[in-house]
Amino acid sequence: MQTLIQNGTVYTNGQLIPADVLITDQTISAIGAHGAFHGNYDHVIDATNQLVTPGLVDVHVHYRDPGQTQKETIKTGSKAAAHGGFTTVGAMPNLDPAPDTPERVANMVKRNQNEGVVHIEQFATITTGRKGDELVDFAGVKKAGAFAVSNDGSGVQTAGTMYQAMAGAAKAGLPLAAHVEDNSLLFGGVMTESDRSKELGLPGAPSVSESSQVARDLVLAKATGVHYHICHVSTKESIAMVRFAKQQGVHVTCEASPHHLLLSVNDINGKDTNYKMNPPLRTEADRQALIDGLKDGTVDMIATDHAPHTVEDKPADFTKAANGITGSETAFCELYTKLVKTGIISLTKLLDLMTAKPADLFNLHNAGHLEPGKPADIAIFDLNNATTIQEADYESKGINTPFTGDRVFGATVMTLVDGQVVYQRKED
Numbered sequence: 001m002q003t004l005i006q007n008g009t010v011y012t013n014g015q016l017i018p019a020d021v022l023i024t025d026q027t028i029s030a031i032g033a034h035g036a037f038h039g040n041y042d043h044v045i046d047a048t049n050q051l052v053t054p055g056l057v058d059v060h061v062h063y064r065d066p067g068q069t070q071k072e073t074i075k076t077g078s079k080a081a082a083h084g085g086f087t088t089v090g091a092m093p094n095l096d097p098a099p100d101t102p103e104r105v106a107n108m109v110k111r112n113q114n115e116g117v118v119h120i121e122q123f124a125t126i127t128t129g130r131k132g133d134e135l136v137d138f139a140g141v142k143k144a145g146a147f148a149v150s151n152d153g154s155g156v157q158t159a160g161t162m163y164q165a166m167a168g169a170a171k172a173g174l175p176l177a178a179h180v181e182d183n184s185l186l187f188g189g190v191m192t193e194s195d196r197s198k199e200l201g202l203p204g205a206p207s208v209s210e211s212s213q214v215a216r217d218l219v220l221a222k223a224t225g226v227h228y229h230i231c232h233v234s235t236k237e238s239i240a241m242v243r244f245a246k247q248q249g250v251h252v253t254c255e256a257s258p259h260h261l262l263l264s265v266n267d268i269n270g271k272d273t274n275y276k277m278n279p280p281l282r283t284e285a286d287r288q289a290l291i292d293g294l295k296d297g298t299v300d301m302i303a304t305d306h307a308p309h310t311v312e313d314k315p316a317d318f319t320k321a322a323n324g325i326t327g328s329e330t331a332f333c334e335l336y337t338k339l340v341k342t343g344i345i346s347l348t349k350l351l352d353l354m355t356a357k358p359a360d361l362f363n364l365h366n367a368g369h370l371e372p373g374k375p376a377d378i379a380i381f382d383l384n385n386a387t388t389i390q391e392a393d394y395e396s397k398g399i400n401t402p403f404t405g406d407r408v409f410g411a412t413v414m415t416l417v418d419g420q421v422v423y424q425r426k427e428d
């Protein structure tokens, strides 16, 4: 079976070039100039005026399955990923039961393979049940197929547990991805303590609840040699410390979410709880520090923290609504429209942050690169025509995002996984 993607602009080897891409069965077999390939192909895809990229990589999604399948399932979550142009994702372990033993991890790996339409890498937890101080069997969960460990959803509260977890993860060769949040510094806050929280009369949590734990962890990461990855980094202090730690040779990476890069406390009106997430939206100065971090390489990758909820979980009361918003289906078009089209970062930079960087830094050898010999995981985007983000188009069960209604460029035209079409835009 051979498929030719012709006449597109192809992102390969860090560059955008006019090229045709030939796929044989599940693999990219050749890349050549426009018109270079002649033959009787089973399938010809015309990508004239379109961008052809490696399938995007998102190391932070929540699929709620098992445990809360009313919010999302492996199937619907992965279809949402495909809609957004993602072909490899990292699924967080805040599930019920949580993948905290080799058997449970092996079961999730099998289910992800059978039920997902994209490649789903599985996180194991750091501690049993994602709470307390009892560490999981790191060597065992790695052998069972976990690609990293995380307690995402909450921070590891004590330094002693984090120190031992890092030592164990380092020994097993597993990256440790940390949700950084010191519960003793939250003070019941539902948004970032700021002028805006005072204006709205909402309880605020100081942003040091994140950055103080980053400070602790960077010291511990240096002492243990672990690959320490910070999930959804969000404060200017965290960015400054990561920048410094990298200079000191600490093996630290971090991700920023589209919402923290595009929104701030100023966007919160107190009623639309699609602006409530954890970490919460920060100040404009924090947002600017994240952008600076993208530009100078302090921020290594973009990850969505796709967190679907039911409508009932997101009532208009900011103090009661669940944290989190969906992200898979809006990430690329939002970032392209608001960061690239505005000239803040280049298209190649955005693509690097969403393909090669996350794949390489998490040792996902089959992801993130559009090159001969690699799996035919490819996304095709329309950069020239504006579309409106609509609820009706979501593949996720969750519609909880503040980006609905936005007029954007960069809609996904098609997504292929192992040479098979897993998403195709409906023609109007």
Ligand SMILES: [Zn+2]
Residues within 6 Å of the ligand: 152, 153, 154, 179, 231, 232, 278, 279
């Ligand atoms: Zn988190």
